[in-house]
Amino acid sequence: MDRLIYTAMSGAKQILEQQSTTAHNLANVSTTGFRAQMDTFRAVPVVSNGLPTRTFVVDSTIGTDFRAGPIQQTGRTLDLAVQGPGWLAVERADGTEGYTRSGSLKINENGVLQTEGGLNVLADGGPITIPPNVKISFAKDGTISSVDSGNIPGATIEIARLKLVNPDVGNLERSSDGIFVTKDRLPADVDANVGVISGAIEGSNVNVVDAMVNMISLARQFELNMKMLKDADSNAAKADQFLALS
Template identity: 75%
Template sequence: MDRLIYTAMTGAKQIMEQQATTSHNLANVSTSGFRAQFDTFRAVPVVGPGLPTRAFVVDSTVGSDFRSGTIQQTGRTLDVAVEGPGWLAVEKADGSEAYTRAGSLKINENGVLQTASGLNVLSDSGPITIPPDVKITIAPDGTISQVDAGPNPGATIDLARLKLVNPEEANLVRGNDSLFTTKDGEPQEADANVRVISGALEGSNVNVVDAMVSMIALARQFEMNMSMLKNAESNAAKATELLSLG
């Protein structure tokens, strides 16, 4: 009897967590550069005397879908979309390096280039500072240039270059802030092969239809597990009646 309870109880718990993950994906369907998250489950035997046939359901892997989202043209100079594999390097609040695909950038009051959420965008030598009242362009290789509006129109001055990296997907870990870091926490070297598109943003790679179908399927699976628990309770009650009659 308790074998059924172990499996159904832990199965229902993990389904609720997967439902939360799917809801989180749907909530970020319009978030620039967002990567969908997914969960996989496996059965783990309960270790102990007399318990080798009992099993828990556990969340064995929390992964991310690294497929690219749709590129949307915005025409805004400070919007950049990473084309193909690659990431923008940013500085977290604790000074460590993290990676994102959200390329909606801004210049704060101190002239520092930041993401829309206020994180400093990095170059090979650290945060990037933009002089006041200048027009800038961002080249496909991430080079940020100042367009000279003086006596020689059209001339440009290179200010910095975005740090673009391309670590192995298996070496990336998603944080609670949706930023990615390497498993060992070490900064990655810039990759000259990574390219960006200026005046564009990459949309979320969440498939709305798939996410909605998944939510319906998970709801049905949860109901099935709860039904199994009710059956176990009913069977236990009937067994108690038989024993009391004996």
């Protein structure tokens, strides 16, 4: 009887964890460049001195949906969308290198090019500083050029080039801050084949309809597991009655 209780109890707990993941995906349906998280269930035997006849249900994170999101034209100079596979390299809060598809950029009060979340955007040699009183433009290969914004236009000057990378997605994992990092923690190499689209951003790849259907399905599974627990309790009570009669 307790075999059923192990499965139903752990299954209900992990379903709640998957509901949290689905809710997290839905909450980021409007987040620029967001990649949906995917989970699955797996069975883990309970190891003890006896035979492993009892099994826990465990929620296993199997990875990330790396499919591209929709490209949305904004016309804003500091908006970038990575075209095809690839990532923008950024400097995380701890100083390590991370990767994002969120190309909604800004220039802070010190002239440093940053993401909307305040992370420094990296070039081959480090953070990028934009000179004051200039207009900038982005080329497809990530080259940042400036033109003097005074009354008399000056010559175009190359400031820096974005570090655009395309590491194997099998070597990428999502960190706690939502930025992707390499599993081996080594910086990815620059990939000349990665390009950007200026004046556009990439939307989230979360499918709202699929996520809502998944939430309903998980709710039904939770109800089923709770019913199994009630059935196990009822069966145990009836078994006690038979034992008392005998």
